[in-house]
Amino acid sequence: MSVQRCGSSDACAHLDEICSVRLNEALFGVPIRHVIEIVGACRAQPVPLAPAFVGGLVHYRGDVLTAVSLRQVLGLPARGKPEDFLVLESSGGAFGLLVDSVGEVLNLSSVDFEPNPSTIDPRRKDLFAGAYKLKDKLLVMLRPDRLDPACLGKLSV
Amino acid sequence: MERCLTDLEQHPDDSALLSEIFRAVHTIKGTTGFLGFTRLEKLSHAGENLLGLLRDGKLAASAPVITGLLQLLDSLRSILKNIESTELEGESDHTALIALLEQLKSPAESEPPATAPVPRTARARKSTRKVSAAPHAPTRAPSVRQPASTVAVEEDSSAALSPPPAPVQTEPLMGATAPAHASASESTLRVDVALLNRMMNLVGELVLTRNQVLQATSADPGMTLLSRRLDMVTADLREAVMKARLQPVSNIFSKMPRLVRDLSQQLGRRVRLEMEGQDTELDKSLLEAIKDPLTHAVRNALDHGIEPPEVRAGAGKDPEGVLRLRALQEGSHVVVEISDDGAGIAVDRVLAKAVERGLVTADRAAQLPERELLQLVFLPGFSTASAVTNISGRGVGMDVVRTNVERIGGKVEIESAPGRGTTLRLRIPLTLAIIPALIVRSAGQSFALPQSALSELVHVPPERATAIEWIEHAALYRLRGGLLPLVFLDRLLQVSSDSVPDPACDRFIAVLDADGRRFGLVVDGLADPEEIVVKPLSATLKGIGLYSGATVLGSGDLALILDPGTIACKAGITITEETAASDSVSAQADPEAIDYLLLEMAGRRAAVPLADVLRIEQLPLSRIESVEGRPVLHLDGHLLPVVDAGDLLSVPADHPEAKVIIVVCREGSRQVGIAVSHVLDVARGSALFEAGTEQQAGGVTLLKQQVTGIIQLEDAASLPLVAASARTFEEAIR
Numbered sequence: 002m003s004v005q006r007c008g009s010s011d012a013c014a015h016l017d018e019i020c021s022v023r024l025n026e027a028l029f030g031v032p033i034r035h036v037i038e039i040v041g042a043c044r045a046q047p048v049p050l051a052p053a054f055v056g057g058l059v060h061y062r063g064d065v066l067t068a069v070s071l072r073q074v075l076g077l078p079a080r081g082k083p084e085d086f087l088v089l090e091s092s093g094g095a096f097g098l099l100v101d102s103v104g105e106v107l108n109l110s111s112v113d114f115e116p117n118p119s120t121i122d123p124r125r126k127d128l129f130a131g132a133y134k135l136k137d138k139l140l141v142m143l144r145p146d147r148l149d150p151a152c153l154g155k156l157s158v
Numbered sequence: 159m160e161r162c163l164t165d166l167e168q169h170p171d172d173s174a175l176l177s178e179i180f181r182a183v184h185t186i187k188g189t190t191g192f193l194g195f196t197r198l199e200k201l202s203h204a205g206e207n208l209l210g211l212l213r214d215g216k217l218a219a220s221a222p223v224i225t226g227l228l229q230l231l232d233s234l235r236s237i238l239k240n241i242e243s244t245e246l247e248g249e250s251d252h253t254a255l256i257a258l259l260e261q262l263k264s265p266a267e268s269e270p271p272a273t274a275p276v277p278r279t280a281r282a283r284k285s286t287r288k289v290s291a292a293p294h295a296p297t298r299a300p301s302v303r304q305p306a307s308t309v310a311v312e313e314d315s316s317a318a319l320s321p322p323p324a325p326v327q328t329e330p331l332m333g334a335t336a337p338a339h340a341s342a343s344e345s346t347l348r349v350d351v352a353l354l355n356r357m358m359n360l361v362g363e364l365v366l367t368r369n370q371v372l373q374a375t376s377a378d379p380g381m382t383l384l385s386r387r388l389d390m391v392t393a394d395l396r397e398a399v400m401k402a403r404l405q406p407v408s409n410i411f412s413k414m415p416r417l418v419r420d421l422s423q424q425l426g427r428r429v430r431l432e433m434e435g436q437d438t439e440l441d442k443s444l445l446e447a448i449k450d451p452l453t454h455a456v457r458n459a460l461d462h463g464i465e466p467p468e469v470r471a472g473a474g475k476d477p478e479g480v481l482r483l484r485a486l487q488e489g490s491h492v493v494v495e496i497s498d499d500g501a502g503i504a505v506d507r508v509l510a511k512a513v514e515r516g517l518v519t520a521d522r523a524a525q526l527p528e529r530e531l532l533q534l535v536f537l538p539g540f541s542t543a544s545a546v547t548n549i550s551g552r553g554v555g556m557d558v559v560r561t562n563v564e565r566i567g568g569k570v571e572i573e574s575a576p577g578r579g580t581t582l583r584l585r586i587p588l589t590l591a592i593i594p595a596l597i598v599r600s601a602g603q604s605f606a607l608p609q610s611a612l613s614e615l616v617h618v619p620p621e622r623a624t625a626i627e628w629i630e631h632a633a634l635y636r637l638r639g640g641l642l643p644l645v646f647l648d649r650l651l652q653v654s655s656d657s658v659p660d661p662a663c664d665r666f667i668a669v670l671d672a673d674g675r676r677f678g679l680v681v682d683g684l685a686d687p688e689e690i691v692v693k694p695l696s697a698t699l700k701g702i703g704l705y706s707g708a709t710v711l712g713s714g715d716l717a718l719i720l721d722p723g724t725i726a727c728k729a730g731i732t733i734t735e736e737t738a739a740s741d742s743v744s745a746q747a748d749p750e751a752i753d754y755l756l757l758e759m760a761g762r763r764a765a766v767p768l769a770d771v772l773r774i775e776q777l778p779l780s781r782i783e784s785v786e787g788r789p790v791l792h793l794d795g796h797l798l799p800v801v802d803a804g805d806l807l808s809v810p811a812d813h814p815e816a817k818v819i820i821v822v823c824r825e826g827s828r829q830v831g832i833a834v835s836h837v838l839d840v841a842r843g844s845a846l847f848e849a850g851t852e853q854q855a856g857g858v859t860l861l862k863q864q865v866t867g868i869i870q871l872e873d874a875a876s877l878p879l880v881a882a883s884a885r886t887f888e889e890a891i892r
Binding site: 046047048049050051052055058059060062064065066067093094096150151153154 | 359363601603651652653693694695696697698699701702704705707708709710714715716717718
């Protein structure tokens with residue numbers, strides 16, 4: 002799955018490479034091995050009549066990708082400014098994930114990882130894998146396979 | 159092999175053909191024995207026996223024999239398919255077919271006594287093995303080296319069922335056929351389709367980058383030469399990659415002789431199949447898409463077109479009918495023609511049937527011109543066959559043809575002359591990946607409309623906003639007397655909230671024709687027509703239905719490609735009612751009148767029949783080149799002679815950026831360009847008659863109450879220099 006737990010051969014603590022993304026003040030993370038490319042400042046082409054989670058279409062290396070807007074998935078209002086997007090790999094091909102901005106790639110120790118708390122909204126439980134405890138805040142891990150438009154489409158139906 | 163067999167029927171004495179078939183069956187048998195597929199081996203073995211007799215001349219290739227062999231071929235194929243998918247031979251029982259093949263051999267029994275024991279022992283497997291080898295051994299000599307086959311025979315007889323002999327048998331055979339294939343395998347390569355698709359994608363990307371580079375460097379004279387070179391190389395590369403996806407139509411044509419043969423036997427027709435232009439090439443996916451329509455069309459031609467021999471003889475025709483399949487490239491389209499010299503379509507029967515099935519009301523039917531009547535055969539549920547047979551009569555045939563062809567952006571035309579035959583013409587775009595489209599704007603977004611569905615454009619300026627009329631919530635527009643239902647794109651897409659459109663802005667109506675549903679799509683603005691590279695959408699967005707894909711425009715923006723068919727469905731536009739109504743109104747007014755495109759050339763008005771107009775292009779004058787003093791235009795890889803009656807092309811050299819409008823027209827099988835200064839309108843014109851003599855005046859028509867000259871496209875042909883040089887140039891380009 003998206004986050005490696007304690008390795009079997011190594012002792013417990015090993016480092017995971019996480020690409021951090023920002024949405025308002027909140028920090029989210031995607032395991033770097035699911036990220037094909039990070040593309041800056043792009044304006045997605047809106048698709049009328051598309052499901053709410055679709056942020057639009059983005060052009061990536063000759064292909065037209067369906068982009069999922071993290072804001073819209075989490076029920077936040079659209080930003081109306083150019084956004085960064087990550088090209089993520091999934092079983093059904095690549096798709097885009099629109100976020101406010103992409104931050105640095107962090108090396109986080111699996112010791113700091115905690116699974117989802119039981120109090121979290123059940124609808125979010127599916128999208129989040131858990132959280133890393135950073136010094137001053139939490140970094141919520143996303144599950145790229147659940148953000149795939151085909152998967153979100155099924156959920157919303 | 160199938161081709162060989164049908165050919166064999168025509169030329170029963172062709173020994174080279176026979177050996178080829180024999181070799182094919184033999185190779186199958188040898189290999190399958192080796193691999194342990196006993197059913198397949200038994201079957202091919204029976205066939206081989208029969209073929210052996212044929213090759214020795216002990217048996218004539220009569221119709222039943224060929225039928226038997228074709229059946230064999232079918233069974234072999236189905237087993238092979240089974241093996242491919244399940245790695246097993248399957249459980250189907252072929253003893254009946256084997257028995258049939260055995261039985262077919264029997265005429266040979268009486269003649270040469272040497273083969274007499276063969277069929278009788280054939281049932282015992284062990285002896286079959288032995289005997290099978292025996293009659294072949296001497297005859298194999300011409301194509302295969304003798305020693306090898308003798309070894310096989312010896313081993314056969316010693317170890318009757320053991321597989322090892324098989325490879326020994328096949329090896330020399332492969333050796334024998336290898337030289338023929340060697341040259342082909344050296345110069346060709348198998349390439350994965352996925353790789354080709356990827357190349358196509360990358361080339362599309364390159365085209366886009368090129369467009370951006372061209373835009374960015376247009377101001378810099380130092381870059382002009384470089385960017386022009388980039389432009390040329392990119393265009394060539396795009397063409398080369400597109401070519402790599404092309405396959406000759408012979409891939410589907412080659413299935414036809416068999417189909418025609420089987421059908422004509424079933425139906426008791428005598429038919430000669432003629433095929434032409436088999437090396438015409440078409441994109442692989444399109445080729446797949448026209449396979450079904452073509453089969454339907456051929457079935458139709460045989461069942462409804464070509465009459466039984468005695469009827470033909472009675473009508474003074476050759477009892478043997480001719481079915482002609484022809485493929486040719488015409489501009490950016492490939493035309494596949496299926497023509498027969500049969501009875502043609504009886505228009506009155508079509509009419510009676512259509513009325514009987516309730517597809518059209520009797521009143522309206524009486525008003526329809528003949529050309530429209532022929533179109534009725536494309537309606538779903540139409541069939542004139544009096545009985546449902548397993549070949550046709552279910553009334554799906556022509557409907558399927560049209561739907562399938564239109565799905566890939568093609569068009570179907572039908573022509574028929576009673577007593578002389580029917581011609582069905584499928585006009586198919588060269589490739590699906592790149593289509594010409596018009597970019598329209600609505601609610602601040604760009605959308606692409608495929609040109610294939612677009613029939614005309616109407617501009618509604620703010621001062622004429624009242625031209626859009628309303629019945630309740632349905633908007634209508636009066637187009638040449640008929641009412642055209644309108645669909646507002648922004649409201650359909652729910653991107654605009656106002657229920658009544660703002661009358662203060664320009665509107666454009668794109669008149670679309672989707673599968674016979676005619677409607678106007680109202681958009682806010684028009685951008686240039688563009689050749690767009692179609693990119694597929696993810697399943698999530700495909701589910702919306704209104705979009706058939708997306709594309710990247712020259713500006714780098716993305717645009718969704720609209721699907722006129724589903725838009726019509728969503729908006730509740732029904733089939734043909736509107737067209738039939740409006741057409742019959744205008745047809746009633748003057749059945750002789752046809753639509754003309756009204757042009758202006760250096761202050762003079764002129765007209766060309768609208769039906770002949772293929773496209774209108776605005777180009778810089780520098781695009782017009784000259785061959786032997788005649789103006790020509792290089793467009794999409796084709797050279798068109800340009801008619802310059804208004805002397806528009808000789809503009810002074812100090813206007814290098816001057817533009818000219820070229821109307822590209824169809825003239826017979828050629829295309830001709832006409833240089834004009836403005837395109838004015840589309841108008842209906844009728845013939846004029848000289849006072850007193852009542853003779854029809856040629857070359858003029860009455861358009862908008864003005865006598866207007868019709869441009870004679872044939873005149874371009876009468877300039878032999880232009881025609882000849884254009885042709886040699888085209889050949890040189892090829």
